[in-house]
Structures are given as C-alpha cells and as structure tokens.
Amino acid sequence: MGHKSDIKLIVDGKRTDGRTVDQCREVTMEVNVIPAADGSAKVGFGSTVALASVYGPRELFPRFMQESDTGILRTRYNMAPFSVDDRKKPGQDRRSQEISKVMKHALEPVLFLQEFPKVTVDAFAEVIQADGSTRVTGINAVSLALVAAGIPMSHMVTAVSVGKADGELVTDLNGKEDNFGEADMGFAMVHDTGEVTLLQMDGELTLDEIKKLLDMAQTACGQILEKQKKALRDFYVKRGE
Amino acid sequence: MENQVQEKKAPRIVLPGEFIDDLKGRKTNAGVYIQDDKAYSQVVGVPRVGIYEVSVVPLSGKYIPAFSDKVIGVVKEVEISGWLIDINSPYMGFLPLSEGVEEYVDARADLTKFFNRGDIIACRISRVTKTKSVQCSMRDMMARKLNGGTVIKVTPSKIPRIIGKNGSMINLIKEGTGTEISTGQNGYVWIKGENQALAMEAILTIDKESHMPGLTEKIEKMVGGKINGTQE
C-alpha cells in the first residue's frame, strides 16, 4: 500500500481494467483439477490464479502433534517463483507464513474437525499467477477443495478483497490497485451466517469507509458463493454423462 | 436401502450448508448436521430423505470406521500381539491375536503363519473407541482370508450401489465376468477370477456414475447380462 505514484487508478469511474468500482474481475472456478489430491480446485480472479489441493483426513506425524479429541487443519499458502514480475525466491517467506496462518483461521470455523480425532487435514494453496488479491483467491480455492475432498463442513467459506484506490472504495483489487492504492482489505466470510473469518487491512481508512467496505465485501461474497456452488454442481452433476 | 430416491432424472445434489429437510422427529445419519430442528448437509452428496431418517450419501471423502462395519483389509504389519490392518482409512485397524485366530497360540509363535504382510482379509469392525482406536475381528460368519485376486479402491459411500438391491448388481457382475467379488464398506473391493479386468471396469464405472440415470442398463450391456425383476 501507499507507494507514491502518478498512476491514475480510476478515470471517469472506470478502473485500469475497465471495471466499475464494485465489480469483480472475471471469476473462473473448477474443481478436482489435481487427480492425486483428495480434493482440489483452481480459481481465477482475472489474471490472478490459484490452485488448491486437500489431502486428508490422514494420519498425522510426528505423533506429538496429534490431538486425541479432534483433528487438525494445516494450511500452506505459497507463491510460485514465476507468479510475479521479479522472480520470487522459492519457499516460505514471512509473508507466506503469516498468510498460511490467517488462511487456517479463515477456514477452521466451518470444519467439523472433532469428527476426526488424531488426524490432519492438509490444505495447500499455490498462487501460480499473481495480479493482486492472491490470498483471497487462495482461500476460495481451498474452500472448494475441502468440499471436493468430502471433509464435513457446516458451510463454504467465500473470500474477496476490497479497498480504496484513488479515493474510491473498490471491490476485488488488481495488482496495480494493491500496490498503489490507499488501502487493501482481505476478507472472508460464511455468507449464509454473516460470520467473518478473515479480516486484514492495511492502509488508511475512516470508520465509515470500513463500514462501507464490509458491505461491499459481503455483497461480493454472495456473488462469489454462487460461482463456487456452480463449479461444484457442474462437476458432480455433469461427470459421467 | 429403503430410502431410495424415486425419480429417474439426475438426482438433487446438496452442498455443505444446504438445507435438506425439516427434521420432524426423524433421525439423522452420516453427512448431516442439525440446526434449529432442520437438517443441513455437511458434504457434497445425494440427500436421502426417508420416513425415519435423513442422511446424505457423500460423493467423496474417506472411510471412517464404525462398529460392525464389514471391511476388506490388507495386513500392513505383523506385531507381537496381532496385526495392523490397512482399512482404507486415516485410522489403522488392529486385529488382536485373540480376534484373529480360533486356536490357542503360544506367545512366542510366529504370527506370519496366520496372516502375513500383504494378505487380504474380509473382517468386521468389532470396536471403535472415542479417539478412534479401531479393533478388527475375524470372529464373524463372513470373515475370511482372501487368497489371491486383487483389491481396488472405490468411494466408500458407493458400496451399496455396487452391491445393488439384494445383491442384484454385484451378482450381475460376478456372473457376467466369472469372478468372485467381496466388498467392504470401507471402499475396498476384492476381485478374483477369469475376467478380473472387466469386473474392475464395471465396478469403477458404478463408482463414477452411481448417481446418474441409466447406470444399470450400462452395466448390463458392459458385462452382458440382465438384472431380473425390479431394478435397483
């Protein structure tokens, strides 16, 4: 956030990619794209693309990590070296580790992990192309992959980014808006219940702006949830035809 | 399987969090959770709304052992007091010596002469603790060692469909392919005989297309036979 720049992000109400302020980029979703996984998905928001796979429930080692009364969820967010302009050094940097942690907290509330004592559900999100909003794209993908893996869940989790660019409140930040905008808020929720499971923000916002952004995020999540559902129905109804 | 979905079209599929039906005093089974006396799905699956029970047959997911399940297992390790059994689950089964062999066995005996690593058995889940320690038993009519043949893996919830009503589907495949088949509720299916490959193909087709209309006809055509009387 907040790199000083002369780039105009919004001109006549249109964003750099032609969108209106509250419009998401084209959202693409597909499930079970990685056959080796118990469940997987691929999600794109414009040119940001994330893959997710879920393995489990499976045995957990080392044994001291096992919880006798519940299963655990482990998450890993990662960016491929080629996903960004300047090659990213492979492996988990501090940013990835932090995102892995908040991703876990974003998904845990919907999982019935107590049905699986001692074992683990492992979820991996891999960003293969980055153009802003990578963590929320990853969360949407993992949410789908968990359903595809048959992990018992109370609901699906839906995520979106909102923020502020050129003084306007916007939905689904692209890379430019992410880098040069005034604020970026990562958001995930259980849309059916109104429960927020991911909330991160950096930037400069008034309370009123935050209230408006929460509204915009909720509306966008409603639309994205429909796409998640469609991706699952498309796979499970159409396969075998 | 008294709670069959009647319609012949592609059945309704529910996703996690989707409303299935008001509970109205009925029991729930796997794949369902209750909130405010309403049944919701936990998984992607086909809802079964019966007179006494509401459940969802999941379209994916791992086998979680339950008491009295009949499973096909593969001996993974021979231990001092019994055998560790792979039951296609995140939880290993344990077959204690006393549950595995009828006769008296000396404590120092070599247990590999009863069951060795890689052996295939049909057994019953005789105990599951709260923390999912799982005990298997051979003390059951159906329990036996399965010699030769091969084990394939299918979605555990599809096993009833593979068996069919009163065994109609599995008998069709057995007769059509000249094979012996034994199914476990854990999703392992043991096949042995003449046309093992065709039987395997038929079973994997049911696994993939269990919720699609016209499946019975497709399998009949595949193995060259016919299920008599009422189908499914």
Next chain:
Amino acid sequence: MQEKYALELINKGMRVDGRKLLEFREIELKTNVINKAEGSAYVKMGETQVIVGVKMNMGTPYADSMGEGVLMCGAEFTPMSSPDFESGPPSPESIELARVVDRGIRESHCIDVGKLVIDEKNVWVVNVDIHIINHDGNLMDASALGAIAALKTTKIPRVDLEKMEIVRNDYVADLPVVHTPINVSVCKVGSNVVLDPTKLEEGSIDSRISISVREDDKICALQKQGSKGIMIGEIPGMMELAMEKSRELRKLLE
C-alpha cells in the same frame, strides 16, 4: 482447570485479577532503556514485559521506493519469556506479531521516510526489534506500544560522509515521527468483548481483531486472529471501542 475458571468469570463479566472486561492492566512505560540502541522502550503491561529497540543503519532503498528510508520490523519470542516458546526458527505467531506491528507503523505513515535519505545511494534503515521478556498475554498491544514509544525517542546518528560511516552516540536529529498509531486488540469470548487478556484468559478467546488507530481516528491496520468467526455486524462496534481505548493509551506517550 484455571483456564476454565477464567472463562467462567468472563462469562459473568468478571476477571481473575478483578478488572472490568474492557479495562487494561496497569501499564508501565520507560524509554531510552538500552544505551546501544538509537531508540528504545520497555513496556510492562501487567506481567507482560516487552523491550523494543530501534537500530539505525545505512542501507539501500527499495527499488520501488527510491528516495525513502526503509522500515523493518522483527519480533523474537525468546525462550526465556515463556515455557511455550522454544529456540529455533521464528514461529508463525512471532512472524504475525512482527508483521502486524510493522503494518501499524508503516500504514499510519508515522515515520516521514522521505526525510531519511543520506545521499543518492544510501538511506536510513530503521530496524524495530521487539523482544518479548515475559509473556502474560496481549503481546500485540504491548509490542505495538513499545514500538511507537521507541520510535518517538529514536535519534538519527551523524554520518561521516567521507568515510561513509555512522558515528554512534553523536546525534544530529530526532527520527521524524509524525503520527502516533496505537494498537488495540479487541477480543471475543463467547458473546463478551474483552480487552488486554492475560495469557490465562487468552486460552478462552474465540477470536480477536487487532486494530491500529491513528491520533486522527484513521484506522491503518486490521488483523483478525483466532479460529472462530466474528459476526459482520459486530465489527464496527469493535472498531469504535478500539478508537476510544487508543486515545487512553496514547496519553502514556505524552
């Protein structure tokens, strides 16, 4: 067992140490506690103790921020501060702490980084290091408070431009700190909202939002933590509470 007791009390609107749910523990704040550091602070929030040291070093600016100084923030959960911490690579918790404190400082634009240029190639690198001395809960708020207190006392050393060397202990200016962000972590325990939990109470927390507020009431960083969700309608109220409490805490820095 004790954790359960703490939870029962919170459910009744009480605390183990007799505080109200929205009351902070007593805070002791000392600055200039480390003479080797260009800025430093010691925060004692109840039994939680944190030392923050600021070291000023020369370095090159980031390619996308030429003409600006560099801020770096780190946190170390020293094994001496809690039986739960082990030596080894930084834990996800310590990384999250450092990154949340970092965002509060960075996004509030509290340091005028444009003034941290030494010459065409070199800028000041402001290293903020958080050292946990004793962990008794609410490390986030204590660390963020220590960080801004340390920055406010940080002095810029003289640079011998011929040798291109820093002359330590010879200061030419104060670090230009133009805003005062304060972090307040608003915690949810069941239906209750709790501030400044002890380590014992942290065992009962369902979720919390760390909220960084500037003196002009602008909110400059948010981070939800914990494995339960928060109803969307509750969030604005939690922010208002953070704004109110931040004013109280900011007085400690005056």
